[in-house]
Amino acid sequence: MNIKFNYLLICSLISMLLLACDDEDEKLQPFSANFSNTEIGFSSEESEKTVDIVFSRTTTVAGVVNITINAGSLTYGEDNDFYTSPAAENGSLQLSFESGVSHVSFTIHKGTSLNIAENVSISFELQESGDLFQIGANKQITAEFSENFVASSGTATLDAGGAEFPVVAFFDISKNKQTRVGKYSWDLGFYTGAENYVTVNNTANIMARPLDKTDLNNVTAEDTVGFANVMTVGFTGTSEGAFWIDDHTGDLSATAFGEIATSSDQAKVFIVKRDGEGRSWKKVRVFASSSGYTIEYADISSDSFETVEVSKDEAFNFNYFDLDNGEVNVAPTKDSWDFMYSSYAVRYSMGGSATPYGFNDYIIINRNNTEVAMVMTENLSFEDLDLSDAEELEYNSNINVIGSDWRSTFGGAAVFDDRFFVIKDSQDNYFKVDFTKMTSESGERGYTSLKFKLLD
Structure with a gap:
């Protein structure tokens, strides 16, 4: 009887000791730390961003995360280009954390003197911390500041x-800053706002004259007889031709293309006259689509045509189109x-x-x-x-x-x-x-x- 009791007692003590060792191992087992992202960006309007360092498991002890800062061409300080909360010292940031947390954070702020003529990046890098935690794959994050120079x-x-x-x-x-583009590099501009408008390139004397037809394949050279005599810009221009260019005040309801049809069967064919060496006249139809516009176009004598969908990119006033080369970059972004x-x-x-x-x-x-x-x-x-x-x-x-x-x-x-x-x-x-x-x-x-x- 006593032998059996002693045996049970010894087994219980061994089990308790093993559990205690497991608890101690759990407390000492390293966890990993990662930045939640590898890149963040500041627009010219944003003044601060919060950065998270996430842990692979909830912490069981308190500790410190050390981060080094590579400021590049920028200067640290509230009255300079950027600073952090909590504050950094000598290019190093220390973040304390308690037991029972799954992440720790800091904030990057724009300084009052930040004024840059081009986008500039700085970086933050996690540093090893002995046996407390390991560095994961996302050990560095880059913060890019957009130009705000005036x-x-x-x-x-x-x-x-x-x-x-x-x-x-x-x-x-x-x-x-000046951006230069060839004036013959585009023919039409597709408005990116809520309404649907198409402009012609007034800088290159583009003209667009409507026909009473809705099928490009039914338009031939015979439909344009005599057009060359009246589709002109200058002293030989006609009063009728004034409506074949866009209104120069910028009134989008008074463009050469006028109101854009909402369906294919309503869209009229336009004869687009183009100046410039090697630039043939075109026949064109445009109507609204779910994403923006559908354009059909071809040489006047062609018995087939191309169809292209033009989506609206609201970063620009217009998306530009060259009837030889398709969509092209012309004006800078509207801001x-x-x-x-x-x-x-x-x-x-x-x-x-x-x-x-x-x-x-x-x-x-x-x-x-x-x-x-x-x-x-x-x-x-x-x-x-x-x-x-x-x-x-x-x-x-x-x-x-x-x-x-x-x-x-x-x-x-x-x-x-x-x-x-x-x-x-x-x-x-x-x-x-x-x-x-x-x-x-x-x-x-x-x-x-x-x-x-x-x-x-």
Whole structure:
């Protein structure tokens, strides 16, 4: 009896000892730590981001996670480019955690002096912590800050490629940055807003004339007899032709294509006339689709046609289409430019009905929340105008608000010296802009100089 009791007692003690060892092993067993993501991004509007380090299991002891910071070209500090909560010291961040938690976090903040002209990245890396935990696969996270640089002042020369104006120059004042594209690189623009509109490329004298037909295969060269005599831009233009280009004020309800059909059987065929070497005329149909637009197009004499779906990318005002090469990149994103400089066809009245007429040295503003006011120097000088003055001005958002009103070609090409402009951009920055020269040093048109200053 005693032998059996002792045996049972010994077994119980052994079991308790083994369980105690298992508990101790559990407490000492390392766990892994990972960043929950490997990349995060700050837009120009965002001021802070929270970063999580997740554990593979709930902690059974308290400890510290050490993180090193690679700041790259940025400077740490609340009054500098970026800082963290909790605060880092000497490029190292320490995060304490308690027992019974599954993650630990810190926050990255933009500093008050962050002002960058291009995207910049910094990184954070987990460091080994002895036997307490192991580093998992996501040991590093990269934080990218989007450019937020705003130029306080500057000068620029808009480059349209010379007297023939083969180039369209898009200008972003806040970055003092110019983007140049060939003016014959696109034919049609598909509006990305809630409504459905199609524009023609007025910089390249594109015209679109409707036919009373809805089937491309039923359109032949016979349907365009005599069109070459009237589908012209310039002194030979006709009053009827004024409706075959887009309205130069930017009114999308007054484009050459007009109201876009909501179904295929309603969409009329348009004859699209294109200037430029080797650019044939086309027959085109456009109608709305579930994702944006459907376009059918072909050479006028072709007995077959291509069909393409064009989706709406809301980062741009328009998605652009070349009838030879399909969708193409033209204008920068709608938040990344303020006005464009090139040639432009307008509905122009010379004492009678409006006709299509092409202007060189023409300026169109961005339709994305951009506004302009013209200031006469007899009322206020460029040097004296300040932000309070600018806020009291009357602004216009028609895309042709600058147009040709900044220069004269009578008696030689020259800018007007009795006026300047104030531009309010889509980020609510106010810039005063003065066009200072209309030609290159050699006197060639297509190279316009300006100066600007941020009002703050």
